[in-house]
Amino acid sequence: MNYPESSEILKLIKEADRILLNCHSRPDADSVGSAQALRQVLLGWGKEVKVICPDEIPRNLKFLEKFGAIDKIIFRDFNFFEWDLLICLDSSSWQRVAADSDVKRPMIKMVVIDHHKTNTQFGDLNLLDPGIAATCQLLINLFKDWDIDIKGSEVATPLLTGIIGDTGAFRFPEADAETFKAALDLMEFADKDEIIKNLYQSYELESVKLWGEILENLEINSEYNYVWSAIGRDVFGKYGSPVGSKSEIADIIFQSIKGTEFGMVIVEENDGYVSVSLRSRSGFDVSEIAEKLDGGGHRWAAAGKVIGLPFDRAIKKIHNVACDVCKNQKRN
């Protein structure tokens, strides 16, 4: 057995007929991949399954919807009580699931399966593996405990997508020998080329043009060795407000500049809503900054936001938080 919780989770699933799975707010490859893979396993057991998400699925992950539609729902209006079980995947908190702090956790049976070290254990049953590279890799271990052989593209392709996404295509140190073994097993059934094409070779033209503006504003904080850029909502709007653009350029450039610890891309998405994508180059734990900015993530990639402040003050707040965390991490 990989996990002591595996049999208990299986028991809850066997007792349920109608099961909800989630993709977290601003879903990434690991979120969508883990939901789509688990959906297939549950369908195979004759369960009725719905995958819900508070946001749209980003364009570069839409190809995974060929394995089943993902329903964008408004959490405050959704009737959870028509369902027997909710399995929350890759989500460190209920807030991350619902994307609305006014919506309380519904009192239905809930299982949490996640790999974020900051997970608040908001489920009735929580399966957490904070050392593992992706929730999709965790699921492979769980499926082994359930005696499920991964056969067929409909399980393998979503799982490999999540593993590639959360490891930055196997770059981060969390991608260890076990991750490569898992990927090797999946390769027999997964369409790796399709995944790479969608994740890394399908940038929208408008998105790339926006990167130009972001790079134009690139600055360095030489006291703490981080790079950053900020763009206002007028510029963001000029290119059609491509939400995914910020994390794309963060992945490509902001964790790759020689001599720096980390990078931040700050975008004023709307009046009073400023988001920041953080990427570490050196192993500096950027999730600590994200957590203090109403967000979260991992050591190598994290995101946060500032709500209700004018743009210039939001930028200032982000820098203050970043510098405080820098000071502390230096001290320790």
Ligand SMILES: [Mn+2]
């Ligand atoms: Mn993940």
